[in-house]
Amino acid sequence: MVRIGIVGIGFMGMIHFLAARKLQGAAVTALHSRDPKKLAGDWRSIQGNFGPRGEMMDLSGFKKYQRFEDLLADADVDLVDICLPTHLHAPAAIAALKAGKHVLVEKAIALTPEDAEAMVEAARQAQRLLMVAHVLPFFPEFAFAFETIRSGRYGKLLAGQFIRVISKPDWSADIADAAKTGGPAVDLHVHDTHFIGLIGGVPRAVFSRGVVNNGVVEHLTTQYVYDDGPALSCTSGAICQKARPFVHGYELYLEQATLTYQSDGRPLTVLHADGNTEKPALSGGDDATAAFTAELQCAADAVRSGKEPDLLSGRLARDALVMCFKEIESVRTGQAVPL
Helix, strand or coil, rough: CCEEEEECHHHHHHHHHHHHHCCEEEEEEEEEEEHHHCCEECCCCCCCCCCCCCCCCCCCCCCCCCCCHHCCCCCCCCEECCCCCCHHHHHHHHHHHHHHCCEECCCCCCCCHHHHHHHHHHHHHHHCCEEEECCCHHCHHHHHHHHHHHHEHHHHHHHHEEEHHHHEECCCCCCHHHHHHCHHHHHHHHHHHHHHHHHHHCEEEEEEEEEEEECCEEEEEEEEECCCCCEEEEEEEEEEECCCEEEEEEEEEECEEEEEEEECCEEEEEEECCCCCEECCCCCCCCCCHHHHHHHHHHHHHHHHCCHHHEEEEEHHHHHHHHHHHHHHHHCCCCCCCC
């Protein structure tokens, strides 16, 4: 069994804890938080933008550590699952790797490309897995798109556009703090750059226009420039009004079909070349944690096999972060920026 230690009991730590209940061949065995109330099971202060609110939890069967170093010293922890704010990812992940642990760290991989590169190098030196929890490819609609493109079922991907917009978050102080998250052009948009990297590879350059507020890029639209690849674009940001607090989706044009999906009422649909439409059956239903269970299962399976999974690749997560920073540079300079 793969034994998991969760580091950080905030919203994402709670979601990972709940999702891990359904794992096969793996289980959470240890928890770390500096907050003694949370280690005692009082999670009532936790809330997020989806899923359940925190409640009183029975943690009697788990090891509980107030010091991070003590969890790292636990020989019964195989995989350290880091659910801390983004600015704390690099030091925590590097310490865990140096302690001989495999690591799963929440997205974004780090706050800066330099920190991300240091994490990748630490994993190489330690000969341990560095996996980054980009959950988007595990959501049914995006998993369908990824598998469809990778299989070549409808020919090659020709073009596509993505959207991911939210209203300004008011449910977390950290999420609104660009110094801790990088702002919407990183914390929100890195979902898109990661998925674009999966289906199209890293582009040669990016060209972006955006909205800047108090020095922070809050909204941007980007064209991804490939020498021989699909024509891809994305709009992402946090300036939508509260009447529509969140929406994401895509329209992807393949040689023999178009895939279309938008979360605010347009279900996944395949538009076929013969004029027929199809709404594929998807798994997961209304379970808010199902994608996170699939993500954690992928990480646990990788620990058993010793092979880095493509969907959780630390190197791709690093590249996705670099893409975000290049797009921010493009917004600020008004020029296309090479990668």
